[in-house]
Amino acid sequence: MARPVLQLENVSKKFNDGDGRGTIVALQNMDLAIQEGEFVTIIGPSGCGKTTMLRIMAGLTAPSSGRCLYKGKEVSGPSLERGYVFQDPRLFPWLTVLDNVRLAGNKGERFLAKMHLSEFKNAFPHELSGGMAKRVALARALAPEPDVLLLDEPLTNLDLSTRSSLQKELHNIWQQGVTCILVTHDIDEALTLGTRLILLSQRPAVIQHDIVFDLPFPRNLKSEECQHWRQKIVDLTMGVAY
Ligand SMILES: Nc1ncnc2c1ncn2[C@@H]1O[C@H](COP(=O)(O)OP(=O)(O)OP(=O)(O)O)[C@@H](O)[C@H]1O
Numbered sequence: 001m002a003r004p005v006l007q008l009e010n011v012s013k014k015f016n017d018g019d020g021r022g023t024i025v026a027l028q029n030m031d032l033a034i035q036e037g038e039f040v041t042i043i044g045p046s047g048c049g050k051t052t053m054l055r056i057m058a059g060l061t062a063p064s065s066g067r068c069l070y071k072g073k074e075v076s077g078p079s080l081e082r083g084y085v086f087q088d089p090r091l092f093p094w095l096t097v098l099d100n101v102r103l104a105g106n107k108g109e110r111f112l113a114k115m116h117l118s119e120f121k122n123a124f125p126h127e128l129s130g131g132m133a134k135r136v137a138l139a140r141a142l143a144p145e146p147d148v149l150l151l152d153e154p155l156t157n158l159d160l161s162t163r164s165s166l167q168k169e170l171h172n173i174w175q176q177g178v179t180c181i182l183v184t185h186d187i188d189e190a191l192t193l194g195t196r197l198i199l200l201s202q203r204p205a206v207i208q209h210d211i212v213f214d215l216p217f218p219r220n221l222k223s224e225e226c227q228h229w230r231q232k233i234v235d236l237t238m239g240v241a242y
């Protein structure tokens with residue numbers, strides 16, 4: 001098999017807080033290999049360690065033990081090759097939409113257009129709806145043309161039609177060769193977009209199930225095959241609050 005694009009090798013992450021709550025173990029001995037061209041979706045209970053896992057892959061947080069490798073080299077900090085979309089959009093409020101994305105690269109304007117936001121390029125973040133702000137954050141992550149996109153629930157709290165149009169956009173980005181890793185709470189979203197699903201346990205997160213969806217695109221969620229997978233995932237997550 002080809003060398004994985006991203007790899008976690010026996011990764012654990014502990015947080016020590018000075019607040020008397022002691023040590024929190026977020027990830028425990030996690031092994032995961034992601035191949036180029038996969039669309040990996042990650043589902044797990046709130047607080048189990050999903051964001052921590054993505055931050056380690058991005059190089060924003062170091063593991064307490066174990067290693068994270070990107071194309072065979074240990075990750076030691078963030079890189080524009082690994083785009084990151086945060087759980088909240090995190091735009092700079094004093095910069096226009098265009099300046100927010102330009103900060104990430106001069107192709108920013110092109111990606112704003114792809115997100116259907118050209119009209120709003122001179123607007124400030126407080127003038128945007130939640131969905132628009134998320135699209136700007138996505139355009140910003142895409143501007144440096146990353147090889148890998150790490151997506152932390154980028155489509156939660158959006159109305160159905162915005163959500164479905166952004167899902168199409170993510171699918172297109174993936175089809176153009178970007179390896180995607182998406183944290184979501186939504187089984188249907190995982191079924192719509194993913195080639196693989198990782199189900200995590202309660203904290204400390206360990207991989208409970210690693211499922212490959214061998215289904216063609218576009219996915220019809222009403223099809224027998226999708227319904228079969230959906231039921232299977234619901235059964236696997238029974239008793240765990242996701
Ligand atoms: N910087 C930090 N300092 C201390 N504890 C932290 C820190 N970051 C995360 N944690 C703890 O690690 C655990 C996992 O957090 P994480 O944000 O990775 O969860 P999550 O799976 O993304 O949750 P959610 O679905 O709610 O976004 C939580 O108990 C959280 O309190």
Ligand SMILES: [Mg+2]
Pocket residue numbers: 050051052087152
């Ligand atoms: Mg999170």
